[in-house]
Amino acid sequence: MQKPGVFAISAVAGMGGVGKTELAIKYAWEHEADYPGGICWLSARESKESNLAVEIVHFAQLYMKLKVPQNNLQGKLLNPTEQVAWCWQNWKPLEGLVLVILDDVTNLETCREFLPKGKRFCVLMTTRLRNLDTNIQEIPLDVLSPQEALELLTALVGEKLIQKELQTAKELCEWFGYLPLGLELIGRYLAKKPPHWTLAKMLQRLEEQRLEDEAINHCQQQTLSTAQRGVLAAFELSWLELNPMTQLVGKLLSLFAPDIFRWEWVESASSLLNLSSTEIETANQQLYDRHLIVWVEDKDTDVCYKIHPLIRKFLKVKLDADFEQADALKQQFCRVMVNDSKLVPQSPTQDVTLRVNTAVPHIVEAATRLNEWLKDEDFCYPFVALGRFYADQGIYHKAEYWYKQYLSVSQTRFGEEHIEVACSLNNLALLYCKQGRYIDAQPLFQRALELNERLSKEMYPYVATTLNNLGLLYCEQGRPFEAEPLFQKALAIREESLGKDHPEIATILNNLAYFYFSLDEYNKAKKLLEKALKIREKSIERNPVALAIILNNLAHIYEYQERYMKAKDLYNEALEIRTSFLGDKHLDVAQSLNNLGVVHAKQKRYEEAKFLLKQALEIFDKCVGDRHRYTVSTRASLSNICDDQS
Numbered sequence: 001m002q003k004p005g006v007f008a009i010s011a012v013a014g015m016g017g018v019g020k021t022e023l024a025i026k027y028a029w030e031h032e033a034d035y036p037g038g039i040c041w042l043s044a045r046e047s048k049e050s051n052l053a054v055e056i057v058h059f060a061q062l063y064m065k066l067k068v069p070q071n072n073l074q075g076k077l078l079n080p081t082e083q084v085a086w087c088w089q090n091w092k093p094l095e096g097l098v099l100v101i102l103d104d105v106t107n108l109e110t111c112r113e114f115l116p117k118g119k120r121f122c123v124l125m126t127t128r129l130r131n132l133d134t135n136i137q138e139i140p141l142d143v144l145s146p147q148e149a150l151e152l153l154t155a156l157v158g159e160k161l162i163q164k165e166l167q168t169a170k171e172l173c174e175w176f177g178y179l180p181l182g183l184e185l186i187g188r189y190l191a192k193k194p195p196h197w198t199l200a201k202m203l204q205r206l207e208e209q210r211l212e213d214e215a216i217n218h219c220q221q222q223t224l225s226t227a228q229r230g231v232l233a234a235f236e237l238s239w240l241e242l243n244p245m246t247q248l249v250g251k252l253l254s255l256f257a258p259d260i261f262r263w264e265w266v267e268s269a270s271s272l273l274n275l276s277s278t279e280i281e282t283a284n285q286q287l288y289d290r291h292l293i294v295w296v297e298d299k300d301t302d303v304c305y306k307i308h309p310l311i312r313k314f315l316k317v318k319l320d321a322d323f324e325q326a327d328a329l330k331q332q333f334c335r336v337m338v339n340d341s342k343l344v345p346q347s348p349t350q351d352v353t354l355r356v357n358t359a360v361p362h363i364v365e366a367a368t369r370l371n372e373w374l375k376d377e378d379f380c381y382p383f384v385a386l387g388r389f390y391a392d393q394g395i396y397h398k399a400e401y402w403y404k405q406y407l408s409v410s411q412t413r414f415g416e417e418h419i420e421v422a423c424s425l426n427n428l429a430l431l432y433c434k435q436g437r438y439i440d441a442q443p444l445f446q447r448a449l450e451l452n453e454r455l456s457k458e459m460y461p462y463v464a465t466t467l468n469n470l471g472l473l474y475c476e477q478g479r480p481f482e483a484e485p486l487f488q489k490a491l492a493i494r495e496e497s498l499g500k501d502h503p504e505i506a507t508i509l510n511n512l513a514y515f516y517f518s519l520d521e522y523n524k525a526k527k528l529l530e531k532a533l534k535i536r537e538k539s540i541e542r543n544p545v546a547l548a549i550i551l552n553n554l555a556h557i558y559e560y561q562e563r564y565m566k567a568k569d570l571y572n573e574a575l576e577i578r579t580s581f582l583g584d585k586h587l588d589v590a591q592s593l594n595n596l597g598v599v600h601a602k603q604k605r606y607e608e609a610k611f612l613l614k615q616a617l618e619i620f621d622k623c624v625g626d627r628h629r630y631t632v633s634t635r636a637s638l639s640n641i642c643d644d645q646s
Contacts, residue, residue: 009115010137011105011125020126022180024101027124036096037120038064043259044102044111044125052102052114053080054398060087061393062357065585067622070396070435080397081113088116097122104309108132144180149173152180156187161199168199175203176230181308185234188291192241209233228310235314238290245275248329249283250292251322253307254315255333255370257361260296260304265362268339269332304358330373337366338378341385345543356389367402371409379413380406380423391431394587403428419462422451426466433469436629438477445470461504464493468508471515480518487512503539503546506532510550522557529554545588548577552592564599571596587630590619594634606641613638 012020028039040063042055057080060066068083078086091098098121105111105127115123125136132138144152150173154162162169176182190202210233242250252269253261263284270280287293292315293305307315319326340359344352356363366374367382374382383406391399407424414420429444449466471486491508498504513528529550536547555570575592582588597612613634620631 009123009125009133009135010139011127011129011132012139013127013129013132021103024103024124024126028099028101031099034097035099035122037091037098038096039099039101041101041103044105051080052111053084054395056084056087056114057395058390058393058398060091061395062353064092065583066090066092067394067585067587067619069622069626070394071626084114088118088121091120096120099124102126105129144173144178144183146170146173146178149176149178149180149183152183153187156183157190157199161190165199168203172199172203172206175206176234179228179231181310182231182234184291185231185238188289189234189238189241192289205237206230206233209236212236231310232314235292235311238292239314239318241290242286243282245279246283246286247318248273248275248325249280250287250315251319251325252329252333253287253293254312254319255330255365256307257365258307258309258312259361260306260358261362262358263303263305265336265340265359268336269329272332272335273328327373330370331375334366334370334373334375335378337363338374338381341366341381344385344388345545346388353389353392356385360386360389367405376414376420379410379420383409383424384427387427387431391434396431396435399431400428403431417451417455419452419455422448422455422462422466425451426462426469429473430469433473433476438473441473442470442477445473461493461497464490464497464504464508467493468511472511475511475514475518480515484512484515487515501535501538503535503543506535506539506550507546509535510553513553517553517557522560526554526557529557544577544581548574548588548592551577552595555595559595559599559602562602564603567599568596571599585619585622587619590616590634591630593619594630594637597634598637601637601641609641610638613641 012023028041032039040056040059042052042059044052044055057068061068064087066087068086069078071077072082098116100116100121100123102111102123102125105125106129108127108129125132150162150169153169153173172186173183176186186202186206190197190199210229239247239250249266249270252266252273256265266284267277267280270283271277275283284293288295288305292311293307296304296306319329322329337359340356341363344356363382363385367386371379371382383402386402387399387406389399390396390402403424407421407428410418410420410424425444425448429441429448432438432441432444445466449463449470452462452466467486467490471483471490474480474483474486487508491505491512494502494504494508509528509532513525513532516522516525516528533547533550533554536543536550551570551574555567555574558564558567558570571592575589575596578586578589578592593612593616597609597616600606600609600612617631617634617638620634
């Protein structure tokens with residue numbers, strides 16, 4: 001396969017099982033040095049839960065560390081096509097060829113508007129479609145040539161056996177339609193057999209198995225090509241040699257999304273099914289030895305696997321036929337994904353975001369196709385995790401989608417009058433607040449509060465949460481006197497239910513301090529923040545990001561009291577924490593840089609101030625857009641410095 005040239009769009013086209021994705025992976029590995037601008041791997045599979053625009057924005061934010069703006073210079077919300085165009089225009093590094101791989105293109109028209117434009121981008125697709133476009137260089141990969149197939153089989157079973165039964169080996173290659181997956185399966189199968197096994201005997205067994213498959217499941221056979229029927233026969237022979245516990249694990253694997261997965265998830269789900277560690281290890285070995293799972297290298301972990309889409313399809317058939325175990329397997333899969341969902345905090349750190357990135361496609365399976373098997377008490381976690389994951393990266397339209405899904409599915413499952421509905425309203429409102437959409441957020445908070453107060457006792461913790469959030473909203477809207485009674489009531493509820501030293505108390509104290517600060521009552525605000533800081537510092541559930549918020553707010557008070565050295569120390573401490581845990585391009589980091597810059601300016605240290613404010617402005621501009629109040633305020637601070645120096 002030749003390297004695509006500049007402006008080139010190439011497509012590896014062929015039927016399922018031919019090895020298109022594997023070829024693309026191999027090409028990317030072998031030609032990595034040819035693309036100093038990076039290699040961007042995207043799943044182009046069209047589905048209801050994901051789309052290419054989101055994939056591109058997500059990749060740019062997570063791996064390129066780009067902060068994709070939500071609005072244009074006129075303050076108008078950017079649509080997905082415009083956001084994608086911005087990503088391609090601002091790709092980092094800014095020099096060198098970039099290889100963009102679109103894996104499994106099922107509809108070219110839905111992809112076309114998101115393709116990169118420019119001399120530095122080369123696009124490589126894998127697809128089952130043919131005759132895509134006259135401008136796309138098509139690389140047909142339907143099957144191997146007879147000679148290539150024979151060479152692959154030789155590599156798998158050994159030259160001695162091939163030379164002994166050369167004609168039968170050629171017939172075996174033809175029987176599989178020269179499809180690599182079939183040859184891989186049968187090669188691994190033969191490798192486990194004693195020396196007296198012949199290729200002729202193998203071919204006979206395959207013929208018998210295919211006839212049996214056709215008799216048992218005629219409908220399934222109709223959906224497969226001749227070559228794929230051969231793969232199914234090879235799969236069935238391997239399947240019959242697996243022990244019952246390994247077969248159970250194989251059925252479990254069909255529940256994972258068609259992406260890489262961590263083996264630790266399989267171990268967790270299997271242990272919940274009372275499989276021993278020895279049985280799980282045996283299952284891994286048997287599945288791997290027979291090429292039913294493939295080990296893949298992943299930057300986050302060494303123990304990741306994938307399943308060929310055709311094998312996954314066959315495993316799913318096995319799961320659907322197992323009426324006794326199917327429900328239990330689905331329940332345990334959901335439990336494992338719920339446990340991973342619980343790891344996503346309110347403000348995920350860089351490490352958490354990278355780890356969760358691998359889990360996201362599988363959490364999506366739990367939230368959509370399998371949400372019926374989520375327990376009531378676990379129901380919220382996949383939706384909330386997906387919402388937080390996207391919101392923290394600034395992919396607000398995707399976060400909004402999942403929070404709205406949470407609301408909609410909650411209403412369907414539990415009815416309108418349920419605590420889960422109130423929680424989903426609260427989460428959606430919080431997202432709107434983060435975007436500055438206070439008018440949209442207020443009725444949702446109010447509705448959530450009404451539901452919580454009506455459905456639970458007055459001291460119920462959900463009431464306190466919503467009171468606290470609504471109070472913050474009123475402060476942001478310049479309505480502090482409406483906020484104070486809400487904060488006080490939330491504080492009383494939390495202290496009675498959790499005690500006075502719980503981290504949740506620190507959160508409410510911090511917000512109450514914000515109320516006093518807005519009234520210029522700095523001493524009252526300072527006492528509350530110092531109390532909140534002590535709670536956070538001695539808490540077992542140590543949350544560095546939450547600690548940084550209190551440090552930042554306490555520094556703000558010292559700044560207004562003109563105690564600049566103390567303010568700088570606290571701002572620097574908050575900045576260090578935020579940079580360490582959130583990365584150097586995060587919105588919170590920009591806020592710390594801005595605050596430090598303002599303090600330097602007040603001390604007439606203009607060069608240091610300009611350096612810090614320019615860093616903050618760059619992040620604000622990319623995170624929240626040119627017209628956001630953070631961006632406008634920072635630009636005004638820079639302008640004031642220039643005026644003071646003139």
